[in-house]
Amino acid sequence: MACxxxxxxxxxxxxxxxxxxWGPCGSHGGxxxxxxRSSANHGAWPNASAACWDITRPDLCGEGxxxxxxxxxxxxxxxxxxxxxxxxxxxxxxxxTKSFCGEAACCNGQCRTNRILDLTPAAYSAxxxxxxxxxxxxxxx
Amino acid sequence: MSPNRNTPDAPEGRELHRRRFLSAAALGGAxxxxxxxxxxxxxxxxxxxxxxxxxxxxxxxxxxEGRVAGINGSMLEVAGSHGEFHRVQLTNATSIWKxxxxxxxxxxxxxxxxxxxxxMPDGSIAADAVWVxxxxxxxxxxxxxxxRLELAHNNHAVVGRVVKGTTAASYHGSALSSDLSRLRxxxxxxxLGAWRPKDDSIDIARxxxxx
Amino acid sequence: MLSLLRDLAPLALGALLxxxxxxxxxxxAPERRVAGTALERLANGVERATVALRAVxxxxxxxxxxxxxxxxxxxxxxxxxxxxxxxxxxxAFTGYLVHGRVxxxxxxxxxxxxxxxxxxxxxxxxxxxVVVGGAASAVAAGPWWETVWRHPVAATALLAGCGxxxxxxxADLDRRLLLALRxxxxxxxxxxxxxAPKVVPVEASVELLERSLAWEAAxxxxxxxxxxxxxxxxxxxxxxxxxxxxxxxxxxxxxxxxLDVHADLDTASRPAVRVAVLDEETxxxxxxxLEDVTARTALPIVT
Numbered sequence: 225m226a227c228x229x230x231x232x233x234x235x236x237x238x239x240x241x242x243x244x245x246w247g248p249c250g251s252h253g254g255x256x257x258x259x260x261r262s263s264a265n266h267g268a269w270p271n272a273s274a275a276c277w278d279i280t281r282p283d284l285c286g287e288g289x290x291x292x293x294x295x296x297x298x299x300x301x302x303x304x305x306x307x308x309x310x311x312x313x314x315x316x317x318x319x320x321t322k323s324f325c326g327e328a329a330c331c332n333g334q335c336r337t338n339r340i341l342d343l344t345p346a347a348y349s350a351x352x353x354x355x356x357x358x359x360x361x362x363x364x365x
Numbered sequence: 366m367s368p369n370r371n372t373p374d375a376p377e378g379r380e381l382h383r384r385r386f387l388s389a390a391a392l393g394g395a396x397x398x399x400x401x402x403x404x405x406x407x408x409x410x411x412x413x414x415x416x417x418x419x420x421x422x423x424x425x426x427x428x429x430e431g432r433v434a435g436i437n438g439s440m441l442e443v444a445g446s447h448g449e450f451h452r453v454q455l456t457n458a459t460s461i462w463k464x465x466x467x468x469x470x471x472x473x474x475x476x477x478x479x480x481x482x483x484x485m486p487d488g489s490i491a492a493d494a495v496w497v498x499x500x501x502x503x504x505x506x507x508x509x510x511x512x513r514l515e516l517a518h519n520n521h522a523v524v525g526r527v528v529k530g531t532t533a534a535s536y537h538g539s540a541l542s543s544d545l546s547r548l549r550x551x552x553x554x555x556x557l558g559a560w561r562p563k564d565d566s567i568d569i570a571r572x573x574x575x576x
Numbered sequence: 577m578l579s580l581l582r583d584l585a586p587l588a589l590g591a592l593l594x595x596x597x598x599x600x601x602x603x604x605a606p607e608r609r610v611a612g613t614a615l616e617r618l619a620n621g622v623e624r625a626t627v628a629l630r631a632v633x634x635x636x637x638x639x640x641x642x643x644x645x646x647x648x649x650x651x652x653x654x655x656x657x658x659x660x661x662x663x664x665x666x667x668a669f670t671g672y673l674v675h676g677r678v679x680x681x682x683x684x685x686x687x688x689x690x691x692x693x694x695x696x697x698x699x700x701x702x703x704x705x706v707v708v709g710g711a712a713s714a715v716a717a718g719p720w721w722e723t724v725w726r727h728p729v730a731a732t733a734l735l736a737g738c739g740x741x742x743x744x745x746x747a748d749l750d751r752r753l754l755l756a757l758r759x760x761x762x763x764x765x766x767x768x769x770x771x772a773p774k775v776v777p778v779e780a781s782v783e784l785l786e787r788s789l790a791w792e793a794a795x796x797x798x799x800x801x802x803x804x805x806x807x808x809x810x811x812x813x814x815x816x817x818x819x820x821x822x823x824x825x826x827x828x829x830x831x832x833x834x835l836d837v838h839a840d841l842d843t844a845s846r847p848a849v850r851v852a853v854l855d856e857e858t859x860x861x862x863x864x865x866l867e868d869v870t871a872r873t874a875l876p877i878v879t
Contacts, residue, residue, distance in 0.1 A: 384804075384806055384808075384813070385808075386859070387813065387815060387830070387832055387854070388806075388808050388811070388813055388834070390832060390852045390854055390859075390861065391811075391813055391832035391833065391834040391850055391851075391852045392811065392834055392850055393852060393861075394832065394834075394850050394851045394852025394853075394861070395850065395851050395852070395866060396848050396849070396850050396851075397788070397789050397790035397793055397848070397849055397850075397851055397866075398789065398846060398847070398848040398849070458799070458800060458817040458818075458828055458856070459800060459817075460800035460801035460802060460803045460816070460817070462801055462802070466801070466802045466803055466804055466805065493799040493800050493817075494799070494800050494801040496801070507755065507758075508755075508758050509758075509762060509767070509768055509769065510768055511768040511769070527769065529772075531777070533777040533779045533780060539841075539842055540780050540783065540784070540840035540841035540842040540843070541777055541779045541780035541783055541840065541841075542774075542776075542777070542780065542840075543772050543773060543774060543775050543776075543777050544772060544774060545769035545772055546767045546769050546770040546771070546772070548767075548769065550755060550758055550759050550762065551755065551759070570779060571779055
């Protein structure tokens with residue numbers, strides 16, 4: 225999998241579930257791309273398509289330049305605090321950036337602001353603990 | 366399940382001694398304060414910083430998802446949601462989360478789980494961490510009661526139970542707090558909690574609300 | 577009363593279908609509306625489902641136009657045909673709902689503007705209303721405008737009643753009212769979650785730890801999530817397990833952190849955290865565990 229080192233974006237990452245699943249996750253389905261699975265290293269990007277943008281509206285939080293990366297895009301996600309890295313494929317649209325404008329995740333005073341990436345449990349747990357709901361990340365491709 | 370089994374706040378006998386020993390050891394350890402190592406770097410420097418060992422690119426860790434189909438001693442038999450099958454080995458170094466940090470006897474057949482660990486030669490996964498019934502949902506708050514939040518997730522109604530002493534709230538990115546009185550009806554909220562298979566509700570660990 | 581309702585059915589149903597059809601045909605982001613619906617599964621994809629949604633919207637608009645104008649254009653026969661077409665449309669909706677309920681019970685119907693709740697009684701009531709309204713229109717005694725002209729007050733009252741029923745069934749007005757009432761109750765009787773003791777939750781300490789330099793230093797050793805926690809003498813202790821060393825020389829270790837029990841991210845952005853790494857078997861401190869990390873970057877460690 226081509227997981228590059230060219231800087232793409234930075235911000236806050238959260239996690240979500242998709243694909244066949246248990247509990248309240250059961251209604252999510254395969255996501256905007258139809259292939260999303262909780263057990264794979266997948267992610268949701270707020271500018272996966274024009275329709276996706278209408279839902280997430282990162283521009284309302286000052287993230288208007290966030291680039292379009294559609295289904296199948298590959299990203300290298302790096303935990304700002306620990307440097308742990310995971311390579312993911314975009315398979316869904318999200319998170320709803322506009323609902324949490326200005327929210328920050330920090331490492332020792334260095335903060336990354338705004339939710340700009342949702343990771344599946346597999347991807348999120350590779351770089352952090354699921355019981356902590358958000359992480360500051362750098363994203364490369 | 367009694368609440369005490371889930372909360373490690375009431376130790377007895379040997380465990381109490383062990384905690385005292387560990388407390389003394391922790392207080393005798395190094396004190397670390399100061400500026401961030403990675404946070405202050407620019408994007409290229411942050412990427413160039415060496416990776417720690419917990420790096421999935423090296424494929425050291427495995428991941429399992431599914432529902433507990435059976436429990437065989439400390440081995441969990443897990444039916445994956447896409448038809449796969451996992452055997453997840455709990456060890457005395459495995460952390461188990463089920464609303465709180467808890468122990469293996471809190472895991473029940475029918476529970477959903479995510480497990481991270483190392484794949485063994487026999488195909489089982491020796492778990493480092495297991496999160497039981499954990500969900501992290503984007504919801505809208507539809508109602509507030511003394512012991513519950515009425516939530517809508519993907520327009521499905523979900524009951525979120527407020528667990529005294531556990532449920533915490535974060536407002537607009539503030540630190541998690543035990544003060545839940547600033548939650549409002551109509552707010553968008555991220556709810557992290559433990560799903561209860563018996564009644565399909567959620568025990569809330571944390572709720573984060575935006576502006 | 578019933579005859580009045582029957583004769584006004586073409587107007588009420590026509591207006592309803594015109595609104596519903598216009599929303600489907602010209603609404604923004606149709607992909608969003610069909611995502612997760614039974615239509616998406618039936619059409620086997622979002623793109624085809626979007627086309628199907630537009631087609632249904634166009635059909636609704638056609639039937640609406642026929643209901644509203646047929647008596648003038650084609651006389652009583654036109655009224656029968658337009659009413660029958662509306663009833664058939666309602667029957668088709670019902671068939672779609674039954675199919676969706678059987679094959680994809682968790683999906684929504686995608687029927688109206690906010691139709692992303694699962695297929696339930698409300699969806700069936702909506703389809704049933706279209707069937708009944710269509711049948712009534714087919715047997716209407718005369719053009720609806722003559723009825724309005726003859727009984728202006730009764731017709732207005734009846735149409736207002738129909739509007740209220742439609743608002744509940746199609747626009748979830750009752751739920752909006754319920755939310756407003758719940759908000760009012762909180763305002764009048766106070767917030768039910770007021771008065772919780774102000775303590776720093778364990779989750780807040782964990783959050784503070786995970787954003788600290790101490791966590792950065794210990795992260796390569798830590799393998800587990802939080803295993804145990806306890807408070808003692810103003811300290812909060814957090815215990816993890818991990819591995820130190822590589823392959824053959826790997827030792828299982830406990831990683832212990834101690835933080836001020838009152839500190840959280842708002843009060844201590846750069847917390848002082850005490851860290852100790854202990855061999856799990858011997859209980860002896862592993863002194864070089866954190867040094868591995870300090871070689872990574874220049875971390876100031878004060879002992």
